[in-house]
Amino acid sequence: xxxxxxxxxxxxxxxxxxxxxxxxxxxxxxxxxxxxxxxxxxxxxxxxxxxxxxxxxxxxxxxxxxxxxxxxxxxxxxxxxxxxxxxxxxxxxxxxxxxxxxxxxxxxxxxxxxxxxxxxxxxxxxxxxxxxxxxxxxxxxxxxxxxxxxxxxxxxxxxxxxxxxxxxxxxxxxxxxxx
Numbered sequence: 645x646x647x648x649x650x651x652x653x654x655x656x657x658x659x660x661x662x663x664x665x666x667x668x669x670x671x672x673x674x675x676x677x678x679x680x681x682x683x684x685x686x687x688x689x690x691x692x693x694x695x696x697x698x699x700x701x702x703x704x705x706x707x708x709x710x711x712x713x714x715x716x717x718x719x720x721x722x723x724x725x726x727x728x729x730x731x732x733x734x735x736x737x738x739x740x741x742x743x744x745x746x747x748x749x750x751x752x753x754x755x756x757x758x759x760x761x762x763x764x765x766x767x768x769x770x771x772x773x774x775x776x777x778x779x780x781x782x783x784x785x786x787x788x789x790x791x792x793x794x795x796x797x798x799x800x801x802x803x804x805x806x807x808x809x810x811x812x813x814x815x816x817x818x819x820x821x822x823x
Contacts, residue, residue: 645677645678645691645692645693646691646692646693646694646695646722646723647678647689647690647691647722647723647822647823648689648690648691648692648697648700648720648721648722648723649687649688649689649720649721649722649723649725649726649818649822650671650687650688650689650690650700650701650704650718650719650720651686651687651718651719651720651721651750651808651810652667652685652686652687652688652708652716652717652718652808653686653716653717653718653719653802653806653807653808654716654717654802654808662686662708662712662716664681664683664684664688665681666711667679667681667686667688668680668681668688670707670708670711671688671690671704671707673707674703674704674707675692675693675703676690676691676692676700676703677690677691677692678690678691679691680821682814682817682818682821683814683817685810685814686716687810687814687818689723689818689821689822697720697721697722698720700720701718701719701720704718704720705717705718717806719750719751719752719778719806719807719808721750721778723819723822723823725777725778726815726818726819726822727819727822728776728777729748729776729779729812729815729819730812730815730816730818730819733746733781733812734774734776734781735772735773735774735781735782735783737783738783743785743786744783744784744785744786745783745784745785745786745789745811745812745813746781746782746783746811746812747781747782747783747784747789747809747810747811747812748776748779748780748781748782748809748810748812748815749779749780749782749798749807749808749809750778750779750807750808750809750810751778751779751780751805751806751807752778752805752806752807753778754777754778756778756805756806756807757775757776757777757778757779757780758775759805760775760780760797760798760801760807761773761774761775761780763797763801764780764782764794764797767793767794767797768793769793771783771792771793771794773794781812782794789809795809
């Protein structure tokens with residue numbers, strides 16, 4: 645069995661309500677085992693009989709679309725990917741650090757992450773960020789994740805490519821649940 649982290653995009657916002665207890669049952673009924681969820685934002689870890697993350701993604705996407713009668717896209721990461729992202733945040737938080745959060749925007753591909761990094765550099769006020777494989781690390785003042793330029797950019801990009809953003813602390817918690 646191989647462990648994966650599954651991140652649902654756009655749930656429990658904008659009228660798409662996915663209860664985590666329902667998500668556990670759906671994924672278990674689909675044949676996944678040792679399913680655990682974290683927070684109400686659509687984070688799950690599970691075990692699968694395949695070592696192909698794309699097969700896990702396709703199955704999750706199909707199960708969710710059938711049950712909810714609408715697409716609920718997922719990004720599936722291997723446990724190793726989540727472990728890398730859960731290491732100490734790779735960018736220094738501005739002072740006072742307690743007033744800032746580190747975020748990762750998870751992308752479907754490394755090419756998408758590179759494109760997001762380039763888009764951040766093209767902002768009127770380029771911001772500190774770091775592309776790491778299929779993820780883009782960025783920093784925001786607490787309470788401004790949807791209103792700052794990178795947050796707005798990520799929201800706009802979500803209309804064109806499969807991305808989902810998680811607080812670094814969430815990824816640390818997902819990593820702990822994956823073992």
